[in-house]
Amino acid sequence: MMKCAKNAGCVSELALGTFGVGGDFWTADTSRDYQWIQALRKGFELGIKLVDTSELYGRGHAEELVRIAASDIDDVLVITKIHPSAATEDEVAKRVAASAERLGRTPWGVALHWMPIRGHICDVVRALEAVVERGLAERYGLSNVTASQLQQALTCFKRHPPAFVENKYSLLYRRDELDVLPLAQREGLIYLAYSPLERGALALDPFLSQIASKYGKTAAQIALAWYVKIPGLVPVVKAARVEHVLENAEALRIRLSDTDWEAIDRQFYTYRHETR
Numbered sequence: 001m002m003k004c005a006k007n008a009g010c011v012s013e014l015a016l017g018t019f020g021v022g023g024d025f026w027t028a029d030t031s032r033d034y035q036w037i038q039a040l041r042k043g044f045e046l047g048i049k050l051v052d053t054s055e056l057y058g059r060g061h062a063e064e065l066v067r068i069a070a071s072d073i074d075d076v077l078v079i080t081k082i083h084p085s086a087a088t089e090d091e092v093a094k095r096v097a098a099s100a101e102r103l104g105r106t107p108w109g110v111a112l113h114w115m116p117i118r119g120h121i122c123d124v125v126r127a128l129e130a131v132v133e134r135g136l137a138e139r140y141g142l143s144n145v146t147a148s149q150l151q152q153a154l155t156c157f158k159r160h161p162p163a164f165v166e167n168k169y170s171l172l173y174r175r176d177e178l179d180v181l182p183l184a185q186r187e188g189l190i191y192l193a194y195s196p197l198e199r200g201a202l203a204l205d206p207f208l209s210q211i212a213s214k215y216g217k218t219a220a221q222i223a224l225a226w227y228v229k230i231p232g233l234v235p236v237v238k239a240a241r242v243e244h245v246l247e248n249a250e251a252l253r254i255r256l257s258d259t260d261w262e263a264i265d266r267q268f269y270t271y272r273h274e275t276r
Contacts, residue, residue: 003190003231003232003233003234006187006188007163007164007187008164008188008190011049011234013228013252014050014224015051015236016051016237017238017239018052018053018054018066018239019238021040021053021062021065022036022058022062022065024057026059027059028058028060028061033065035240035241036065038242039241039245040069040070041069042246043239044070044073046246048245050077050108051079052079052080052192053081054081055081055095056081056083060099064103067103067105070105071104079109079141080103080107080109080110082095083113084113084115084117087119087124089126092110092130106135107136107138108137108138109138109139111141112143115142121156122152122153125162126156129157132160139162140160140162140163141162141164141166141189142162142166143165145167150183150184161187163189164191165184165190168194169194169195169233170198170223171198171271172268174268174272176191178272178273184232185231190232190234191234192236193235193236196237197220197224203218203220203223205223207264208220208223211263211264215256220247221250224252225251225252228251229261
């Protein structure tokens with residue numbers, strides 16, 4: 001199964017995340033390369049062909065690991081992000097070209113990690129759209145944006161509309177359901193949800209565990225199955241260990257009943273209006 005949207009085409013129902021893979025922000029770590037490559041490779045082999053990375057993760061080393069893991073798999077789609085200090089067209093193009101070299105392929109999508117503090121959303125759109133025009137990336141998106149910023153972005157592109165939004169979203173952080181998510185769905189963007197398992201907190205949730213027992217699955221798998229039923233939403237799950245990739249991929253086999261989906265929705269409904 002795939003998730004499809006007008007501006008983005010079709011992508012896998014889950015995406016592999018690489019935050020913490022290859023090092024931390026701007027600090028490379030090569031000590032677990034074999035483990036990380038194996039995890040990414042397993043995800044690709046299981047059909048999770050969308051991967052999210054960044055020039056910041058491990059000072060670009062995460063991108064290098066993606067290149068190795070996907071070296072002989074042509075249909076892997078890579079989203080990479082760059083630091084928002086690179087807000088001019090030339091600097092964005094330079095950074096994306098460097099990412100493409102580390103990845104060994106043209107990125108499927110590019111975005112700034114967040115909006116520049118004093119930058120205007122239309123300047124960001126113009127810089128990212130220019131990258132697509134130059135053939136340095138297939139598509140672009142926006143990360144950590146508000147609904148008003150996304151609405152503005154949809155009015156100032158010339159030829160290429162944004163293809164995706166990547167924001168924080170989970171059962172414990174549902175704020176975007178009020179505006180960003182429905183706007184993305186209506187306008188044909190894929191919505192990428194990062195931190196969907198809240199760094200493992202949802203894996204320990206007793207309510208999800210109770211639902212999971214009916215399916216013979218884990219609480220984390222039930223949470224992912226809940227997200228998968230939302231049109232246009234793709235959870236981004238960290239791919240650091242093979243066993244975690246296998247567990248996450250198994251969530252795609254769960255056919256969560258409407259009754260259980262609605263029960264989970266009610267249980268966590270207040271998190272639409274609370275922030276953490």
